[in-house]
Amino acid sequence: MEILFTLNGKRITVETPPDRRVVDLLREDLGLTGAKECCGSGECGACAILVDGSSRLSCLMAAVQLEDRRVVTIEGLSGEGALHPIQEAFIQAGAIQCGYCTPGMVMATADLLRRNPKPSRTEIREALSGNLCRCTGYQKIVDAVELAAARLQEHGK
Numbered sequence: 001m002e003i004l005f006t007l008n009g010k011r012i013t014v015e016t017p018p019d020r021r022v023v024d025l026l027r028e029d030l031g032l033t034g035a036k037e038c039c040g041s042g043e044c045g046a047c048a049i050l051v052d053g054s055s056r057l058s059c060l061m062a063a064v065q066l067e068d069r070r071v072v073t074i075e076g077l078s079g080e081g082a083l084h085p086i087q088e089a090f091i092q093a094g095a096i097q098c099g100y101c102t103p104g105m106v107m108a109t110a111d112l113l114r115r116n117p118k119p120s121r122t123e124i125r126e127a128l129s130g131n132l133c134r135c136t137g138y139q140k141i142v143d144a145v146e147l148a149a150a151r152l153q154e155h156g157k
């Protein structure tokens with residue numbers, strides 16, 4: 001079927017089976033490999049994308065659910081050629097090791113800071129509880145989210 005939606009700021013139409021998983025549609029059909037697949041069953045958060053501003057797990061979504069939605073992947077979070085302040089904060093705080101979890105962490109952070117621009121460390125941990133990282137021990141990820149919150153407030157975003 002034809003599905004019309006907005007992807008990273010552009011209206012697009014895709015021809016796809018309605019039950020195609022969104023993670024496959026993005027990665028295999030549209031070449032956007034930023035969202036990662038790890039568990040494939042809603043357990044790890046590596047595949048997170050923003051749908052109408054909320055973090056959603058693309059491994060659990062079917063293509064038909066994108067109809068008329070506004071989808072942002074990690075590739076479209078910032079303007080061209082620039083990193084988003086959340087991405088800069090993750091780098092500066094040393095919150096990235098292998099990087100596999102990072103796109104999902106960044107998208108979950110974008111969702112959190114939209115809803116709650118100044119979260120406590122407890123609120124950050126709760127918001128990212130669905131995002132697993134096997135490398136960092138999480139401390140630096142929480143630091144990164146705090147730093148990102150401060151940066152976004154400075155920039156008035």
Ligand code: FES
Pocket residue numbers: 036037038039040041042043044045046047048057058059060
């Ligand atoms: S790959 Fe989607 S939650 Fe793990």
Ligand code: FES
Pocket residue numbers: 095096097098099100101102132133134135136
């Ligand atoms: S940095 Fe390796 S899984 Fe998080």
